[in-house]
Amino acid sequence: MGLKEDLLKLKEEAKKLIEEAKDKNSLDKIKVKFLGKKGEIKQVLKSLGKLSPEERKDIGKVANRIKEEIEGLLKDKLAYIKRIELERELRENRIDITLPSHWIETGHQHLITKTLQEVVDIFISMGFSVAEGPEIEREDYNFDMLNIPKDHPARDMQDTFFINKDGYVLRTHTSPVQIRTMLTEKPPIAIVAPGRVYRKDMDPTHTPMFHQIEGLLVDRNITYRDLKGTLQKFLQEVFGKDTRIRLRPSYFPFTEPSFEVDISCSMCDGEGCRVCKGAGWLEILGSGMVDPNVFEAVGINPEEYSGFAFGLGVERIVMLKYRIPDIRLFYYGDMRFIKQF
Amino acid sequence: MKVPYSWIKEFVDIDKSAEEVVEKLNETGLEATVETFGEYIPNIITVKVLSVKKHPEKDRLYICEATDGNKTYQIITGADNVKKDSIVLLAQIGADIKGITIKERKFGSYTSEGMFLSLEELGLADNADGVWLLPPDTPVGVDGSKLLGLGEEKLIEIDITPNRGDALNVKGLAREIGAIFNIKRKEKKTDIKILNRLIPNISLETDKCYRYRGIVINNVEIKPSSLEVQLKLIKSGQKPINNVVDITNYILLQEGQPLHAFDLDKIEGKITVRNAKDGEKFLALDGNEYSLKSDDIVIADENGVIALGGIIGGETTKVDENTKNILLEAANFDYISIRKTSKRLAITTESSYRFERGIDVESLPEAENKAVEMILDLAGNNSEVMGEKDIYLYPYQPKEIKVRERTVKRIIGIDIPKEEIADILNRLEIPTETIEDGTVSKIPAFRSLDLTREIDLVEEVGRLKGFNEIEESFPSIPINTDKNISYYKFENRTRDFFIDNGINEVITYSFVGERIYKSLNLPLPDIEITNHLTTDFRFMRDNLAVSLIQVQKENLRHQIKDIAVFEIGEVFFNDFEEIRIGILLRGDFIKGFNFKKNKIFFTTKEKWSFLEVKGLIESYLKLLGITDFELKHSEKTYLNQYESAEIFVRGFNVGYFGKIHPEVAEKVEIHKDTYIGELKLKYVSRKLKENALKDGYLYTYFKLKDTPTFKDLPKYPSVKRDLAFEVDDTVSVEEIFKELGNSSKLIEKISLFDIYYLDENRKSIAVSVDFRDREKSLSDEEINREVESIVKKLKEKIKGLKLRG
Numbered sequence A: 001m002g003l004k005e006d007l008l009k010l011k012e013e014a015k016k017l018i019e020e021a022k023d024k025n026s027l028d029k030i031k032v033k034f035l036g037k038k039g040e041i042k043q044v045l046k047s048l049g050k051l052s053p054e055e056r057k058d059i060g061k062v063a064n065r066i067k068e069e070i071e072g073l074l075k076d077k078l079a080y081i082k083r084i085e086l087e088r089e090l091r092e093n094r095i096d097i098t099l100p101s102h103w104i105e106t107g108h109q110h111l112i113t114k115t116l117q118e119v120v121d122i123f124i125s126m127g128f129s130v131a132e133g134p135e136i137e138r139e140d141y142n143f144d145m146l147n148i149p150k151d152h153p154a155r156d157m158q159d160t161f162f163i164n165k166d167g168y169v170l171r172t173h174t175s176p177v178q179i180r181t182m183l184t185e186k187p188p189i190a191i192v193a194p195g196r197v198y199r200k201d202m203d204p205t206h207t208p209m210f211h212q213i214e215g216l217l218v219d220r221n222i223t224y225r226d227l228k229g230t231l232q233k234f235l236q237e238v239f240g241k242d243t244r245i246r247l248r249p250s251y252f253p254f255t256e257p258s259f260e261v262d263i264s265c266s267m268c269d270g271e272g273c274r275v276c277k278g279a280g281w282l283e284i285l286g287s288g289m290v291d292p293n294v295f296e297a298v299g300i301n302p303e304e305y306s307g308f309a310f311g312l313g314v315e316r317i318v319m320l321k322y323r324i325p326d327i328r329l330f331y332y333g334d335m336r337f338i339k340q341f
Numbered sequence B: 001m002k003v004p005y006s007w008i009k010e011f012v013d014i015d016k017s018a019e020e021v022v023e024k025l026n027e028t029g030l031e032a033t034v035e036t037f038g039e040y041i042p043n044i045i046t047v048k049v050l051s052v053k054k055h056p057e058k059d060r061l062y063i064c065e066a067t068d069g070n071k072t073y074q075i076i077t078g079a080d081n082v083k084k085d086s087i088v089l090l091a092q093i094g095a096d097i098k099g100i101t102i103k104e105r106k107f108g109s110y111t112s113e114g115m116f117l118s119l120e121e122l123g124l125a126d127n128a129d130g131v132w133l134l135p136p137d138t139p140v141g142v143d144g145s146k147l148l149g150l151g152e153e154k155l156i157e158i159d160i161t162p163n164r165g166d167a168l169n170v171k172g173l174a175r176e177i178g179a180i181f182n183i184k185r186k187e188k189k190t191d192i193k194i195l196n197r198l199i200p201n202i203s204l205e206t207d208k209c210y211r212y213r214g215i216v217i218n219n220v221e222i223k224p225s226s227l228e229v230q231l232k233l234i235k236s237g238q239k240p241i242n243n244v245v246d247i248t249n250y251i252l253l254q255e256g257q258p259l260h261a262f263d264l265d266k267i268e269g270k271i272t273v274r275n276a277k278d279g280e281k282f283l284a285l286d287g288n289e290y291s292l293k294s295d296d297i298v299i300a301d302e303n304g305v306i307a308l309g310g311i312i313g314g315e316t317t318k319v320d321e322n323t324k325n326i327l328l329e330a331a332n333f334d335y336i337s338i339r340k341t342s343k344r345l346a347i348t349t350e351s352s353y354r355f356e357r358g359i360d361v362e363s364l365p366e367a368e369n370k371a372v373e374m375i376l377d378l379a380g381n382n383s384e385v386m387g388e389k390d391i392y393l394y395p396y397q398p399k400e401i402k403v404r405e406r407t408v409k410r411i412i413g414i415d416i417p418k419e420e421i422a423d424i425l426n427r428l429e430i431p432t433e434t435i436e437d438g439t440v441s442k443i444p445a446f447r448s449l450d451l452t453r454e455i456d457l458v459e460e461v462g463r464l465k466g467f468n469e470i471e472e473s474f475p476s477i478p479i480n481t482d483k484n485i486s487y488y489k490f491e492n493r494t495r496d497f498f499i500d501n502g503i504n505e506v507i508t509y510s511f512v513g514e515r516i517y518k519s520l521n522l523p524l525p526d527i528e529i530t531n532h533l534t535t536d537f538r539f540m541r542d543n544l545a546v547s548l549i550q551v552q553k554e555n556l557r558h559q560i561k562d563i564a565v566f567e568i569g570e571v572f573f574n575d576f577e578e579i580r581i582g583i584l585l586r587g588d589f590i591k592g593f594n595f596k597k598n599k600i601f602f603t604t605k606e607k608w609s610f611l612e613v614k615g616l617i618e619s620y621l622k623l624l625g626i627t628d629f630e631l632k633h634s635e636k637t638y639l640n641q642y643e644s645a646e647i648f649v650r651g652f653n654v655g656y657f658g659k660i661h662p663e664v665a666e667k668v669e670i671h672k673d674t675y676i677g678e679l680k681l682k683y684v685s686r687k688l689k690e691n692a693l694k695d696g697y698l699y700t701y702f703k704l705k706d707t708p709t710f711k712d713l714p715k716y717p718s719v720k721r722d723l724a725f726e727v728d729d730t731v732s733v734e735e736i737f738k739e740l741g742n743s744s745k746l747i748e749k750i751s752l753f754d755i756y757y758l759d760e761n762r763k764s765i766a767v768s769v770d771f772r773d774r775e776k777s778l779s780d781e782e783i784n785r786e787v788e789s790i791v792k793k794l795k796e797k798i799k800g801l802k803l804r805g
């Protein structure tokens, strides 16, 4: 038996033990057993002295190679064991990913403000600015300057809330914002004014408070055709590209000519259904060309300037779009309602 | 107003269907709908009653014999208005009346071979007294349904805008339809003979009556109207009464001119049209007694008021079956005065409704003459028109209005030649001629209230030209100035922040009631609604807390106990308004399973508490760039003062938050761990040109905040030191933070990591401080010196402070 054979035998033995090793501890023991200062390889090499320098050199090479091989095997096995242990640890810490989560549940935006924003943003993108006014409004801004004199039947169309402050009312529409804007700014004027308005009314389709969006464009050479184009663009943005619009001459004191604007019913595509009460059309907003009396009231020359105005009820649009049966649902703050949207 | 289409066709030769007409009316500005009159019912026939006798066995029943000309029927009826020779509608065996099939039926030992019908059973009235007695001119033995036009006649209903009083009658509608379809309207002129034997003694003593015409007719026989008149009234939704009353209603519907018939013999002496005396009493036809005011217009005789002008007739002079001679009134009253009176006394009649919207003063005599003609025709052969008096002091002067082609182009946007403008207006019976740059029109009386300016005629032109057919264009809109968009964006960002943080948006009424204010120990708001709907809607709120508490209560009713809501809305004060955001938070806001090393899953709950709410508000303020604010204990009556704070920015109060006071919570029945907060977003002025960027509002500070400029990123490391101080309990953490921050330029960050009580009066506060010098690395020694100096400064500022450890 030569030393070489002894070494090779040791290698085979180490290899076998490494394969069988189950943890880092066993590997450490194997390392000591074979590669330690008093390890078996060292023991074999002790008898090296008896050999010739060539043989010594030769055996030394073999011994080193075997040492490296065993070290390599140990390293690989250690890495393997670590991986296994990590895997086991991860598995032990595993989570049921279907468990209920643990974070703040995002809140819900109210449908009214959501729709209001959608509408206002469309007009902002067309170049309109946002204007505002108080909800307790001067009676003359709310009525007289809008060409609604006292004792005019049009005042009946809007049941007004009066307050303990002379000359003021709860605004019945957002139209007084037109007056405020025109009194403080010179044309060109392009504004939208969203806000709460108040009328003395209460049933499934009316609440004493609701939301309107007012629009006003005043400049030289603004015509009915611009009104039609602007509203068509806006309504197609809200209700879809295929929406057709219809302007029916109507009456509002502060516009002349005045129009009720209908859109084709999206439920039945104009065929007539329950939503549109068989008409195929849905009344959606009121509009018209600014009445010269209004221009005169705010000191704008109606011979030089013209303009259009429109006002739409936000609740009506929301009710149509989301099929909400009762307008009062908007104002209870009932989470069972709010969280549906 | 609802009228049969066939009636309209008497005034215009039109071959279009009612549906086509209605569609065009809508397109040109009159809201119209069409419906069919009733439903065809087979087996109804007109019969004449031959005899009526009491049922020998049954109380309150009558046995009648009736004939259709060929056959005689035995009919048992409970109606006591059926007489011999009455002409009535008979539902024969097999007829379906309101879902019930008529069969032979025995009443005692007598058999009924059908049923006499009332208006109610025909579905034409909501209630009816007795069988419908048809007038004597009704043919016998004809199909009843056909005779009435059931299931065949088209009814057109018009809902007018307040400016179109002229379209509130058959004639006006015919005029409108004629103009739309370009068909000339037709009208038969009256021809009556007026004797001058009895001129009524009428004097006009008010300036609120523009015309008053009275006609005396003698020997009038009061009886039911002709079948034609009755049917037209029934189809128009009115109940026939007697010939004279029916004729006044008929003319009102057809001509738009309200008429009133007085029993001449009940009038005492001279008639005066005057203003009422304050407190004057009037017994009206509706059975009520009204107390009048000097604004009201009355017709009076020597005994007092006999009619409330333009609104309702009086009981004392009403026409009844014994009336012989009548005074027929046609008048034109001031519409504002009528409106005021009608509103004050809460009486709306067909007459007042029309007066308020304007009546054609010029065609008054013709309309009245038509009525006279009908009365002479229907009310007896001996009648004579004894005399008339027409007081019309200031005859109508048509206003001339020019329409420039240029204006039409400027408003409508298309060129319409003056010839076409004139043609359209003439079709509307507005006499118009062309002039150099357009047209000139003489406005007829029937449109005098509505058409007063060039623009009004421009609308008429566009309306009939067909606004819908005119092609749209898109205006070039000047670039927006962003003035208010920034607040709009600010509000949107605010809303998004709270939604993203799990708070739900609500919108509540701005109205509040006294009750909730009492419960919260708050003084009532400034603004009271004088005509409020209910006591809960009596005031305009001056805070959002009251509204949000009601939202919480509403949800508690549905067993929703965890709640996180906010509202952005206005609150109201005597001279200004504020936009605020209010929040209300209660209960768990995070619920979930947590994982721990020991492999135990357990449920965690995080509840809204003072610090969570503070954190929410703080991080919102940080979003706005507001990091410098102060908190002071709140003294709000409805808050627990030990767990609530008022927020100050730059020394101004911008809001508050805190826990509800337990007594208040108990009173309003909400949870005691409810947190409420409000932040003032924006000042809303009622004055023009007032700067809305006032102090005390977050939007103001958001707008005014400085734009940060870049600082070099630190080159040298920071060093952390932990310091623990012992202080009196009265010293707040914030105080220590503030003084620490002021004490050294090298301090970059301070964080609290421990706080505990040493005894009742002393506590330990441990903080970790980051030091950094932007110019160099700090040595231990330098930091030690800095800490020494800091502690020295702190000891001077905060009494009783000691460095620990």
Ligand SMILES: [Zn+2]
Binding pocket: A265, A266, A267, A268, A269, A270, A271, A272, A273, A274, A275, A276, A277, A278, A280, A281
């Ligand atoms: Zn539809």
